[in-house]
Amino acid sequence: MQKDQLFTRRRMLLAGAAALGSAGTAGIVLAAGGEETARTAAAPVPGPQARQALKPSAFRLQPFTGYGPPRTAPRKLKVRKKPILQISGRGRRMMLTFDDGPNPDYTPHILDTLARYDVRAMFFVCGECVADNRELLARMAEEGHVVGNHTWTHPLLTTLRRKEIRSEMERTSDIIEDTYGERPQWFRAPYGAWNRAAFQLGAEMGMEPMAWTVDTTDWMEPGTGTIIDQVEDGAAPGVVVLSHDAGGDRSQTVRAIREWLPYLIDSGYRLTVPARRM
Structure with missing residues (x-):
């Protein structure tokens, strides 16, 4: 099934997944700059904005140039029952994530805006x-962003057999490593539809x-102003913001980030990425 045929289902599933995800406890991962841990805690509550200077993230990823050590088996992780929803760390940290790309019409503009403000983000790619x-x-x-696995064809994992889920994930990890220089350490289920197999296979593959935490709702193309409001109203320490750089017309997303990103920076937020596991 082509991705553009999935967007009616996406609108229903993502809305349900977002509501489900915010209803319970949230996993927390420590952002770059400290020892990586994970635990559970209550979801963050938006608070008043405090103006302070933003220090650029020190995270830099140096890609391989074609010749390097042979692939090694990924470190197996503990199998989780819930996905991580927010980040931990000192200060007013937030994390920006973009799904479904890369797309030549929209991803370069988003990367340009991130580069302008010296901000790193996560891209969950297909x-x-x-x-x-x-x-x-x-x-x-090259610009220090973290790339995660979002499957090969963006299917609804809960409708697939285990071997089909494995293939979707493994093929994507392979092409990420071949192109990006490292195997992904993070996985996001399409539509936010998780099942036991996705958690188990992700852990086996070291992801x-x-x-x-905050859905911009840009997948519904609600208007640039609505997207800006969703980010600015939802801003709080620990928040993970969901946006999209592909999968539909993302011109509203491109315009919106040019407005809400400097707002977050001026409000004292540090936009960061997870610590790398070596």
Whole structure:
């Protein structure tokens, strides 16, 4: 099934997944700059904005140049029952994530805006999109962004057999490593639809499950102003923001980030990425 045929289902499933994800406890992962841990805690509550200088993230990823050590088996992780929804760390930290790309019409503009403000983000990519846009993944590596696995064709995992889920995840991890220089350490289920197999297989492949705290609703194309409001109203320490750089017309997302990103920075937020496991 082509991705553009999935967006009616996406609108229903993502709305339900977002409501479900915010209803319970949230996993927390420590952002770059400290020892990586994970635990559970209550979801963050938006608070008043405090103006302070933003220090650029020190995270830099140096991509491989073609010749390097042979692949090694990923470190197996503890199997989780819920995805991580927010980040931990000192200060007013937030994390920006973008799903479904890369896409040559929208991803470069988002990368340009992130580069303008010296901000790192996470991109959960689909393998079939990477195959057509390898240069964009290479740019993400060069500019210090973290790339996660979002399956090969963006299927609804709860309708697939275990071996089909494995194939979707493994193929995507392989092309990410070939293009980006490292195997992904993070996985996000399409539509936010998780099942036991996705958690188990992700852990076997060395990937932690990452969800989100604030949904920009850009997948519904609600208007640039609505997207801006969703981010600015939901801003709080520990928040993980969900946006999209592919899968539909993302021109509203491109315009919105040019407004809400400087607002977050001026409000004293540090936009960061997870610590790397070596």
